[in-house]
Amino acid sequence: MELVQFGCEDWLNVWEKSATLDIAQSTIEALSLEEILSFEPDGGKAFMAKLMKEQFSYGWIEGSPAFKTEVAKLYQRVPEDNILSTNGATGANFLSILGLVGQGDHVIAQYPSYQQLYDWPKTLGAQVDYWQIKEENGWLPAIDELRQMVKPTTKLICLNNAAQPTGAIMTPSFLSEVIEIARSVDAYLLCDEVYLPLDEETDYAPIADLYEKGISTNSISKTYSVPGIRVGWIATQDRNLCYEFRKIRDYTMISTGVFDDAVASLVLKHREKVLARARQIVKGNLAILKDWVEQEPLVSMIFPKAVSVSFLKFEELPPNKTEEFAIQLLKETGVLIIPGNRFDLPGYARIGYCTDEKTLREGLRKLSEFLRAYQK
Ligand SMILES: Cc1ncc(COP(=O)(O)O)c(C=O)c1O
Structure with missing residues (x-):
């Protein structure tokens, strides 16, 4: 390897x-625990009192019910059961790609974007083709090129929306064309969504809501401003895929830990x-x-x-x-x-x-x- x-x-x-x-x-200037606690009406007293008594066991393996409830609110079509906590979005991408891709599989990846999305599948033996972003397209890749790149054997298309390092955004109408192409060859679409556009005008939707074979990966590191709590997640409508990912989680991480889960749930509870x-x-x-x-x-x-x-x-x-x-x-x-x-x-x-x-x-x-x- x-x-x-x-x-x-x-x-x-x-x-x-x-x-x-x-x-x-x-990242956006990171929040301190004090700032996070200040979002609670009692300044976080009850939260801290509970946490002080909590045993630091492995905790909830896939994420606590509170965590899953908060994450599920970010999606319209993903049930709580189909949400798996991970060690950051890096963990979510690592695990999803490991679960989907093997030797010789054909993968297409938006390029350049987050390097993990093309070099990790390559390491796993996949044949990775680059869907090149273009400055003259506002740093988006061209749909026609994707249409020419897919093969009947394409297993996975990796996207980053909004994209790093350019900040380019794929709107739902752009994504609907990507989905139509992915669906034509029955490919999965993995989208790293750690950068949520923060203005109110931009039209944006997670891939897990838009496509039955879409996998959204995300975390509290970027838009939610807490990269020091190493919690991310995978969300998908595909129940069978979740079972595959669960198996890998047992080999790679078990849980995100009691403390991180509790703080991540609090951050998401106060997401507004x-x-x-x-x-x-x-x-x-x-x-x-x-x-x-x-x-x-x-x-x-x-x-x-x-x-x-x-x-x-x-x-x-x-x-x-x-x-x-x-x-x-x-x-x-x-x-x-x-x-x-x-x-x-x-x-x-x-x-x-x-x-x-x-x-x-x-x-x-x-x-x-x-x-x-x-x-x-
Ligand atoms: C697109 C993208 N995904 C994932 C990550 C890492 O996220 P996390 O801190 O949640 O592992 C980064 C960090 O720079 C990133 O830019």
Whole structure:
């Protein structure tokens, strides 16, 4: 089994701790336990009192009833029984792909997107074809190309909606065309949905509601702002598939643990408040990012629609210098970005703009300064 390095994760593992101005992360500024507890009418007193007495056994194996109830509210067609908790969305993707794909299977994956969605099936021996995203399409791939790529043997199509690193969104009408193609060859559709668009206008729906062979993976890491609680989930209408996934869970994780399950359930119970906070950060910071891009001639961007990742284009930097530039930027200014070559797109960079406002403003200011100094 040969597993290639995870480009963006490897970059962050090496460099993120040396950053003083981190504008690379895809999360929304993370919540503390104190902030989460403050969403409770009694400030979390009853919740904490109960948790203090709770035995730290394995807890509920697939997720507590409270957790499943909260997650099921995010879907219209997924019963509670068809929701399985996982170790983050990474765990959900890992497990679903392991459950679906084997040696020689044909898989199509939106590319580039979250690397796990194509390199993990490849490692399992699948033949993976890339459904290429295109800048001129607002970073979406072309439906006609997917139509030409599917084969009668296509087992799985992997999507990321909204997508990393660009923030591009597949609307339900776009997805209905993808589903029609998947259905024509009886393929499963796995969609990593950790980035929920946070504006009210964008039309959005989870794949598990749209397609009988759709698998939605998600977590509380990104839109819900709590990546330090390692809880995600798989949701699907397909009961038989859930049984297959259950078998793998017993080999890979057992449960997410009592503490993580309890906090994740609380976060989801208060999702309206969590999302309102996230919406405010995304909206305010996106305006700052837009102002900066518009007055900075050395960069351009197809702006995301209320999604916490964005993808910057360097107008004059030679693409083969992207990583060298990002390392020097970090060393000389403390500003962390993720160079686009880590997503197989040199000449660009991921900007995680949903950090605190001061870091964002200062990070962008120093990035501008350094762009000038570097290009001299
Ligand atoms: C698209 C996507 N899926 C999954 C993850 C990881 O999610 P989790 O923290 O829930 O494992 C990331 C993290 O960057 C991501 O960008």
